[in-house]
Amino acid sequence: MFCRTQTTRAAIARGSALEMEIRRGKFRRSVFLDTLQDSDIQKKIDHEIRMRDGACKLLAACSQRDQALEAAKSLLTCNTRIMAYMSELQRMKEAQVMQRVARRSDGTRSSDAGPMDDRLPCKGKVAISDLRIPLMWKDTEYFKNKGELHRCAVFCLLQVGGEIHDTDMVMVDRTLTDICFDNTIVFSEASPGFELRVELYSCCSEEDYSAGSAPRKLASKLSSSLGRSAGKKLRVAMDPGACSPTSNAGAATLLLPGPAVAGPKYHLLAHTSLSLSHVQDSFRTHDLSISGNEECSYWVPLYGSVCCRLAAQPHCMTQQMMSGCLKVKLGGDPPSWTNVYGVLKGTNLFCYHRQEDMEANVEPAFTIAINKETRIRASEKDPHSKAQSICISNQYGGEEVTHTLSADSREETHRWMEAFWQQFCDMSQWKQCCDDLMKIELPSPRKPALVTSKQGSLYHEIVIDTSDDISTVTDILTRRMQELELRSQLGTSPPWMSLFEESPGGPRTPRLARHSPRSPHRLPHSPLSSLRCPWPGLLSSDASLTSDSDSPCSTSPCSRHRGWAEPLSLSSPRFRPRTLSLDAKLSTLRGRGYGGVLQCSCQPPSSSSLAPIPAQCVPQATLSCSSSTSSNSSSEGSHSPSSLDGTPFSRPSSARRSLRNLRAKLDPRNWLQSQV
């Protein structure tokens, strides 16, 4: 005999007729009895099928990778929902069939044995929020990995019974230490025996490799000559079957092999199940079961646990379970009674003088606790009154206090007793959730999806201290602004940037080196920002790289700041590829020339007169020091000290100095020193 309170996940047998129908997208309505519940589910299934069709069309039509990932996520969610509804329908059908069989064999249903048997606990709201999955990157990812950043798109699918919700999608790369999902997901009708299944899906987010076109030999040659992550991806793309058996094994019950759609495919990366025992009013860490391994394209190195806040609000705690007029014995001889309006809610029986008081939110006259330690019994028939009275006993600090209540009629008394029994049943089933009401914060109404908050990482917290100096703050803002500009140039900007762009994103190369010579129309200091962008957060070293450019910057972009201030406040872009290869950086610098940033030798060799030096040379000096991008200054910088080689204060030759400057600039851990 099945238990109605248990949620079972039915797996539809592969190759069964039902599965074939699902695949074809047609459903034999005659299979399912047309009860009210069935038609509800049928409507839901139809709705999901329409959503799925829409997602498929969008996937086929969209060109941008981000859109494709979102569409693939919707597709997967729709498929999962359809599967869940189908399973529920099947289960209901099975239940009906079995009930009919049981009824036929037993005759009449057996009557209730006792107050606790056959009593269903109330349902409740279950909310999961603040999901955080720590990552564990190997140091080889940071230091030895040449080439592009390995990025994955991940999201979570959360399921309780037939209700399936998905979180927003998060892009994961090695600058993140944790995957954080900010969504709060509330399941409204969950029974105490619920099973909340959390599944993490991920999809590799690099450019598609057209696997079919390249011959195998070439592919293996390519993969060995490319960087580690790129080669891995290519190998996987060449061999699509390699990872799927392991990934799909665990997901067979949830994933529907729907209509074959080209585009990004999500794979199950990890899953776990949470239940009532995991519910707590604070954050807890749970273990994850990880599927997939390092060789899969969608692999993200998970630490193996997930932190979240799982809260539950049973209805008995939030709703009025019973209310009505009662008489409370006050004591004395003969005992006197007072009329109250009682409301049973949560762990208390509130007694108001009148019903209007309760509606007006006036404080109750008194409150009787109804919790796990309370004992309630119906007393013997009182000779003075006709109805039974109810005795509620509580322990208040060692003392036992008993309240005696009486209802107007026998039916009322019976109903109150039923309510109390139900309350006890609920409290025994919901256990720790009934001690205190757990708070569930409803997610705020969704703002229009212009804002994507890039995930911060612990390594890149920008600290602005010494904020007395406004130019520091201005410098940081300038850098941020240029980072934004540069990113919009590269086409990897957050979606809302498209509102501000005139032209859709250009070629998508994260290699900043290639873009710098191609922006002559921009402010003269901006190409240097292409070198700055890799580490705007590291104030210690890179500000010295930029210090030459900053002085003109700090005054000029005030007006530009205001134009950009709004998007800056909306998002906190912390995207920065940390490990551009050394070659890229050197080629950048050689191509543009450096401006003799650190040494004073960048002063123009123009004036040879002694002090006092005419004032006109000063701005020139400043300019050549600061606009370190023009090739003129670089040639000046390299040519000027050539005559000084013999003297004791001679600076090293230009070639050695340039190399030393490069090394100094490129090492982010340098504490810079300048010769004056």
Added chain:
Amino acid sequence: MSSFLSQLHFQLSCALQQRIEICKLRQGEHLILGFSIGGGIDQDPGQNPFSEDKSDKGIYVTRVTPGGPAEVAGLMMGDKVMQVNGWDMTMVTHDQARKRLTKKNEDIVRLLVTRKSLEQAVRHSMM
């Protein structure tokens, strides 16, 4: 500003500064002082080998060219430069500091420095 004032207060109460006047030396087209500086509010103060307080982002003298104008004037390695010709050097970026020292229209720079040995001497004398 408030931190500068508090530092000033500290200096006035302990009188640990030294005034050093350096005459720049002309070498071809360049005016050199003959020392190197490190530090700045945009630099990582933890890497400063000369500072006692590793959150001190001031400008420190990291090297003095032997025989150069700075050495002649009495500047020593490890000195913290507080002012240059009246310009504050306690709350500047590295590059701002460099520029304030290398102004082409100035032949003489007057530095206000504070020195650890001086501080220690005073502290010992106070104990």
